[in-house]
Amino acid sequence: MSLSRSQAGTSAPARPDAIRQHNLALILGEVHRDGALTRAELTTRLGVSRSTVGSLVADLIALGLVEERVPSGGDRVGRPSHVVGPHSTGPVVVAADVDVTHVTCAAVGIGGEVLARSTVATGRRRTTPQHVAKLVAAAATALAAESGRTVLAVGVSVPGTVHRQTRTVGMAPNLGWRDARLGDLLAARLEPQVTVTVGNDADLSVLAELRRGSARGCDDVVYVIGRVGVGAGIVVNGAPLQGREGRAGEIGHNVVDTGGPECHCGKRGCLETMIGDAALLTMAGRHGEPTEHEVAAVFDDARAGDEAALSAVRTIAGYLGQALGNLVNTLDPQRVVLGGSLSGVLELARGDIEDALERYAFDPGHHPVELVLPRFGVDSALMGAAELAFAGLLGDPASTQVLVG
Numbered sequence: 195m196s197l198s199r200s201q202a203g204t205s206a207p208a209r210p211d212a213i214r215q216h217n218l219a220l221i222l223g224e225v226h227r228d229g230a231l232t233r234a235e236l237t238t239r240l241g242v243s244r245s246t247v248g249s250l251v252a253d254l255i256a257l258g259l260v261e262e263r264v265p266s267g268g269d270r271v272g273r274p275s276h277v278v279g280p281h282s283t284g285p286v287v288v289a290a291d292v293d294v295t296h297v298t299c300a301a302v303g304i305g306g307e308v309l310a311r312s313t314v315a316t317g318r319r320r321t322t323p324q325h326v327a328k329l330v331a332a333a334a335t336a337l338a339a340e341s342g343r344t345v346l347a348v349g350v351s352v353p354g355t356v357h358r359q360t361r362t363v364g365m366a367p368n369l370g371w372r373d374a375r376l377g378d379l380l381a382a383r384l385e386p387q388v389t390v391t392v393g394n395d396a397d398l399s400v401l402a403e404l405r406r407g408s409a410r411g412c413d414d415v416v417y418v419i420g421r422v423g424v425g426a427g428i429v430v431n432g433a434p435l436q437g438r439e440g441r442a443g444e445i446g447h448n449v450v451d452t453g454g455p456e457c458h459c460g461k462r463g464c465l466e467t468m469i470g471d472a473a474l475l476t477m478a479g480r481h482g483e484p485t486e487h488e489v490a491a492v493f494d495d496a497r498a499g500d501e502a503a504l505s506a507v508r509t510i511a512g513y514l515g516q517a518l519g520n521l522v523n524t525l526d527p528q529r530v531v532l533g534g535s536l537s538g539v540l541e542l543a544r545g546d547i548e549d550a551l552e553r554y555a556f557d558p559g560h561h562p563v564e565l566v567l568p569r570f571g572v573d574s575a576l577m578g579a580a581e582l583a584f585a586g587l588l589g590d591p592a593s594t595q596v597l598v599g
């Protein structure tokens with residue numbers, strides 16, 4: 195893996211002043227979020243002079259973060275404006291999405307382009323934090339080589355509560371983890387210049403969809419992710435709801451039926467035992483592991499008219515609608531994104547979800563909540579992990595100077 199370093203604490207050249215740093219971050223943020231933009235568009239968005247934009251862009255080019263090209267052809271009259279886009283050989287982050295049955299990693303460039311990816315099946319066998327750290331570190335090295343780019347940071351999504359500052363997974367019942375110092379374990383396997391961050395899968399999913407996906411422009415949104423576990427990433431008044439120790443949104447462990455199936459958290463009848471992937475397979479009469487492949491097969495069969503499969507999906511839709519009713523009563527979101535296998539439930543049984551929501555939400559017809567699919571499909575958490583990893587660079591582009599060679 196090639197290296198990066200921070201200028202902080204070194205004898206590097208003087209840092210730009212605060213306004214310049216702010217403006218560099220604004221330009222890189224715009225290009226990261228919206229892709230290539232003309233200098234004219236950047237000038238309008240930043241509200242600064244054209245020459246200032248030219249100078250800021252020159253700095254970002256020198257840092258190896260963006261590049262400019264002059265559009266050719268077209269029918270525009272007069273001098274064309276330069277187009278500023280992510281640098282074609284710029285640095286990347288490595289995003290990792292750790293789930294119960296597999297770990298997916300990707301090298302992601304500025305602008306969100308996935309340059310290379312890999313998935314390792316981990317099976318039902320509960321895997322340790324040490325093993326996951328080893329897998330992610332190996333994938334980061336391989337993806338850096340495959341993409342030929344410098345890795346600045348690694349962001350990891352996990353299906354459990356996360357204390358962001360200490361990069362510790364508090365509790366991940368489906369992995370059997372408690373107080374796992376995943377960030378430290380991973381950092382110890384990477385070069386010290388590579389920043390490591392860790393976040394909860396639902397929190398990162400809503401981050402990705404809010405910034406670049408189907409929740410963009412929405413100040414009050416909930417992303418409900420359904421895989422083996424179930425959780426919610428919540429944004430209220432434009433700000434993520436984390437709770438005291440990163441435990442907010444664990445709706446998968448709200449008890450729906452006190453006499454229901456045992457949950458890995460130790461209780462019975464938690465929501466995820468009613469609508470999670472294992473429940474879907476059981477209701478559909480399947481006995482395989484709750485892998486993406488097995489879950490996709492249930493949805494495929496339901497689409498093809500298999501009654502048991504469709505009945506399982508519709509039953510889950512009813513429980514899901516009830517859970518959404520409780521969420522709507524508590525948070526009053528404008529939009530709810532249904533991710534993971536819940537996307538399949540929405541596609542096949544939207545009516546059942548909406549009927550239950552109607553039944554359980556308070557005054558539901560007054561401000562109907564929008565139920566939408568995630569733009570990033572099953573990759574919301576992965577893309578959110580990339581966003582988390584990019585935070586340092588996007589906040590202060592000049593703080594990271596890439597070492598060439």
Ligand SMILES: [Zn+2]
Nearest residue numbers: 447457459464
């Ligand atoms: Zn539980």
